[in-house]
Amino acid sequence: MxxxxxxxxxxxxxxxxxxxxxxxxxxxxxxxxxxxxxxxxxxxxxxxxxxxxxxxxxxxxxxxxxxxxxxxxxxxxxxxxxxxxxxxxxxxxxxxxxxxxxxxxxxxxxxxxxxxxxxxxxxxxxxxxxxxxxxxxxxxxxxxxxxxxxxxxxxxxxxxxxxxxTADPVLGLDPARADREKGMEILERMGILEPPVSSDQGDKLPDQGDNSRPLDKGGTVPGEGGAVYGTPAPVVGVSVREWPGFGEKQQRDLARVCDDLCRRGYRVLFIPLQYPEDLTVSRQVAAMMRERAAVLDRGLTVGEAVSLVACLELLIGMRLHSLILAAVMGVLPVGISYDPKIDRFLEQLGLQPAGQAAGLEYGALSRAVEGVLADPAGFRASLARMVGPLRERARATARLAGALMEVGGRKSEVRTID
The missing domain is CATH 3.40.50.2000 (Glycogen Phosphorylase B;)
Incomplete structure (x- = not known):
């Protein structure tokens, strides 16, 4: 060398x-x-x-x-x-x-x-x-x-x-790095910011026959969260993946919760985190909805994903890093677990999953979503308190690795990150 x-x-x-x-x-x-x-x-x-x-x-x-x-x-x-x-x-x-x-x-x-x-x-x-x-x-x-x-x-x-x-490396990202203008451009290209067309004005899918209580009509005022992120209406991101047991019943229950959100003035965007593998199931759930939703039909770079997530109000996610990106960007996360890693991350935030993917139920998911939307400002403040120490632990991983870097038998020059 x-x-x-x-x-x-x-x-x-x-x-x-x-x-x-x-x-x-x-x-x-x-x-x-x-x-x-x-x-x-x-x-x-x-x-x-x-x-x-x-x-x-x-x-x-x-x-x-x-x-x-x-x-x-x-x-x-x-x-x-x-x-x-x-x-x-x-x-x-x-x-x-x-x-x-x-x-x-x-x-x-x-x-x-x-x-x-x-x-x-x-x-x-x-x-x-x-x-x-x-x-x-x-x-x-x-x-x-x-x-x-x-x-x-x-x-x-x-x-x-x-x-x-320590913590997942993605928790070390600086939220200030997000380019919300780029995120807005993606939302605009998807047509997600256009006024929604209610199912009351068009054909409806058959009723699902579940008498569980829908999302409370109170809570967040539609548009309130969107104003925080610069969108004309609050946008909900959904990240799903194929998994044994996450079948038609579970997908329909998720679709019903998304419909409830649409009727309250939210826009819904399905984001395939592993593209194109997650695209099929994303389209399946969107097709089960009675209200209009959008499905992102291309892969994203990391920079685009960070910028897009930063424009969301809420993210319902199965993919671990959809939830991590949401937490880093101060976006309300609702997790659906398919693997212990989901439960472990949510535990670090003081949260629990809304349910297991194979046993997902409309009522439980609806209550979980309502729980975060009832007081979004308070939830964000609590989220920030939990994410702060995790961000520092994530950055500490590089310092620990840096101590082992050697150049020509000498320790490399390593900067200390305060």
Whole structure:
């Protein structure tokens, strides 16, 4: 390494798959690293290296080509594994083996490794738990995004490296970075800000036959939240995904809640966070509504997503990072859980999910939405109090990783972030 060059940091995660949540993690991670060490030279292991390189101004290599990964690790000063929910076997053992395999290779090459704000588990198989114990006990530092992840590691016998509980990297984003004008442009292109056409003026879908109490007609005055964010009417974002058990009944109950919101003067926009995978189910739920809603029919960059979410009043989300972005931007979050990571994040905010995706019910979701809309200003103030410490913990992850960066045998120049 030439004198004066910064440390080479290899980054392994679920990058290049057009999953907006993981792309937001990478965006936030890179921003935090550059703030701590301006001379850092990231090398991202990506499914789509050319796109990753163009989006973030970094070097990227193909994560599936062993030779490229080997060469990247050989010249790296440090490997960051994360963030995200990499170390789990719910989606299959192959994924866990891949990410642990990259860590194992880095350690065989004598490189220090940091688990960067990982969300651990679930790891249910005996093989997976054994691999976790063998590989994770050999890394230099583990940072996890919640207390439950630290407990999961301890239960699997991971005890040797120090474990620091920090927070998801996306929580470290500065909300001032949001470009609300850009968000407004997206809303305008979608036609979401046009006056709504009530179902009373047109054809109606058949009644769903549920006598549960609809959303209270009181609470937020329509347009009040929109005025805060510069929109002529408040906009509700909805982020859903395919999941076993989240079927027609559950989707219809969600659609009914969205209809209730429309009748109170809100606009509803479905936002597929993983595009195009989330597009089909988003369209299905929108088609079940009696009122007009819009479905975003293209992928977003991280910057666009941040700017769009910043213009919302409320976000009903299944995707973890839809809820995290909402919390960071001061947008009212209502979570629908399909995985423990949703419950864990909401717990950090002092909240509970409105229900499980497979058992979602109209009444419970309606009450959860009404609960946040009854006093939006008070809810936002409480949200800000909870997010503030999480933001500082997220930024601390980069400082901890920075302490392990070495250049030519010397510690790299690392800035302290107050």
């Amino acid at each position: 030439a004198a004066g060059e910064g440390p080479v940091v290899a980054i392994s995660g679920y990058y290049g798959f057009d999953n907006l949540g993981d792309e937001a993690v990478l965006y936030s991670l890179l921003e935090a690293l550059r703030e701590v060490c301006p001379t850092v030279r990231p090398v991202v292991l990506s499914h789509a290296p050319e796109r990753t390189s163009a989006l973030y101004g970094v070097e990227a290599v193909n994560r599936w080509r062993v030779g490229e990964v080997y060469r990247a690790l050989t010249r790296a000063d440090l490997l960051l594994s994360g963030g995200g929910s990499l170390l789990q076997d719910v989606t299959g053992l192959k994924s866990l083996v891949y990410y642990l395999g990259v860590v194992w290779l880095a350690r065989r090459l004598g490189k220090p490794v940091v688990f960067y704000a990982q969300g651990i588990g679930p790891v249910k198989s005996k093989t997976g738990r054994l691999l976790m114990r063998l590989v994770a006990n050999d890394v230099q530092l583990i940072t996890v995004r919640d207390e439950n992840s630290a407990r999961d590691l301890a239960e699997m016998g991971v005890t040797r490296p120090p474990v620091e509980v």
